[in-house]
Amino acid sequence: MLSSGVCTSTIQLPGKVAVVTGANTGIGKETAKELARRGARVYLACRDVQKGELVAREIQMMTGNQQVLVRKLDLADTKSIRAFAKRFLEEEKHLHILINNAGVMMCPYSKTADGFEMHMGVNHLGHFLLTHLLLEKLEESAPSRVVNVSSLAHLLGRIHFHNLQGEKFYQSGLAYCHSKLANILFTQELARRLKASGSGITVYSVHPGTVNSELVRHSALMRWIWWIFSFFIKTPQQGAQTSLYCALTEGLEVLSGNHFSDCHVAWVSAQARNETVARRLWDVSCDLLGIPVDWLMMAAGPKRSLKQTTQHTLPK
Numbered sequence: 147m148l149s150s151g152v153c154t155s156t157i158q159l160p161g162k163v164a165v166v167t168g169a170n171t172g173i174g175k176e177t178a179k180e181l182a183r184r185g186a187r188v189y190l191a192c193r194d195v196q197k198g199e200l201v202a203r204e205i206q207m208m209t210g211n212q213q214v215l216v217r218k219l220d221l222a223d224t225k226s227i228r229a230f231a232k233r234f235l236e237e238e239k240h241l242h243i244l245i246n247n248a249g250v251m252m253c254p255y256s257k258t259a260d261g262f263e264m265h266m267g268v269n270h271l272g273h274f275l276l277t278h279l280l281l282e283k284l285e286e287s288a289p290s291r292v293v294n295v296s297s298l299a300h301l302l303g304r305i306h307f308h309n310l311q312g313e314k315f316y317q318s319g320l321a322y323c324h325s326k327l328a329n330i331l332f333t334q335e336l337a338r339r340l341k342a343s344g345s346g347i348t349v350y351s352v353h354p355g356t357v358n359s360e361l362v363r364h365s366a367l368m369r370w371i372w373w374i375f376s377f378f379i380k381t382p383q384q385g386a387q388t389s390l391y392c393a394l395t396e397g398l399e400v401l402s403g404n405h406f407s408d409c410h411v412a413w414v415s416a417q418a419r420n421e422t423v424a425r426r427l428w429d430v431s432c433d434l435l436g437i438p439v440d441w442l443m444m445a446a447g448p449k450r451s452l453k454q455t456t457q458h459t460l461p462k
């Protein structure tokens with residue numbers, strides 16, 4: 147947990163477009179800053195636009211990159227997710243990097259605007275819907291990448307399909323673990339489907355390490371542990387390295403679907419490798435969000451094969 151990893155890629159990103167969710171603080175802020183430093187146009191997707199604007203100005207000043215923009219995104223409300231995606235699709239031609247970073251941990255039992263348990267709703271379902279809505283843009287901008295920020299905490303997670311909204315039993319720490327397991331299962335299932343569709347989008351899940359951030363805000367005990375060990379745990383900048391590694395490292399496409407920690411491929415639990423659970427979670431997530439289960443083939447598949455046909459026939 148205390149070891150580190152550094153993204154050593156020197157790649158620059160002029161003309162590239164990135165979206166980072168939860169970019170107003172912690173790991174997301176440092177991830178966005180580094181992408182901006184490399185010249186990308188970076189969208190800070192934040193639920194609190196005022197906080198986001200302050201951070202955007204700070205990043206602009208530190209990096210000299212004025213193309214740091216703030217857009218409202220509340221992952222606890224599917225209307226807000228749809229509004230964010232609609233505006234983004236209207237105003238941007240490309241999306242090369244999507245970092246699904248935002249997260250909540252150990253909230254008291256609560257529900258999102260759509261009635262989903264808060265951890266599952268924000269950490270998993272919110273990002274699932276966002277990725278679905280932005281997929282077309284990622285496909286048009288391929289090669290493009292999606293990074294899902296998960297956690298080692300997935301080890302304690304289980305997908306209880308009969309209690310996905312925590313209504314039968316609820317423990318806040320475990321609810322976080324379940325949602326982080328869902329992040330990994332989503333990554334693997336998305337990678338399988340993207341590969342089958344011949345898309346140039348790749349996807350990775352990440353454990354950032356134990357990082358000194360605001361994630362522990364809901365638990366006095368965790369705040370205390372974090373404070374005691376603050377000298378030993380990672381800074382947010384160190385915590386951003388594995389997300390950056392997955393977003394930027396050349397030649398990583400063959401490892402799409404893998405989980406990374408400290409900038410290396412990392413082991414995941416047996417549950418996280420269970421394809422049956424991953425497929426079922428995909429179907430249930432689509433059902434809860436009211437989107438077709440084959441959204442990926444609908445968005446990427448037919449167009450990709452059309453593009454390939456055109457490419458093959460044009461030179462002659």
Ligand SMILES: NC(=O)C1=CN([C@@H]2O[C@H](COP(=O)(O)OP(=O)(O)OC[C@H]3O[C@@H](n4cnc5c(N)ncnc54)[C@H](OP(=O)(O)O)[C@@H]3O)[C@@H](O)[C@H]2O)C=CC1
Pocket residue numbers: 167168169170171172173174191192193194197219220221222223247248249250251268295296297298353354355356357358359360361362
């Ligand atoms: N810190 C750690 O030790 C670890 C962190 N992680 C993961 O790293 C990711 C980043 O966490 P970290 O930087 O540590 O935590 P922070 O609490 O510092 O940052 C979380 C970010 O998510 C945003 N967010 C929370 N809820 C919503 C929402 N409903 N809609 C939009 N944005 C929201 C927060 O916004 P706001 O400021 O407005 O609340 C904030 O910007 C998370 O996914 C977390 O699970 C994984 C393993 C360990």
Ligand SMILES: CC1=C(/C=C/C(C)=C/C=C/C(C)=C/C=O)C(C)(C)CCC1
Pocket residue numbers: 147296297298299355356371372375378379
């Ligand atoms: C006991 C102990 C620690 C506690 C680690 C914990 C409690 C990690 C929790 C990680 C989480 C919640 C990750 C989020 O996804 C430290 C601080 C490493 C210092 C060494 C001793």
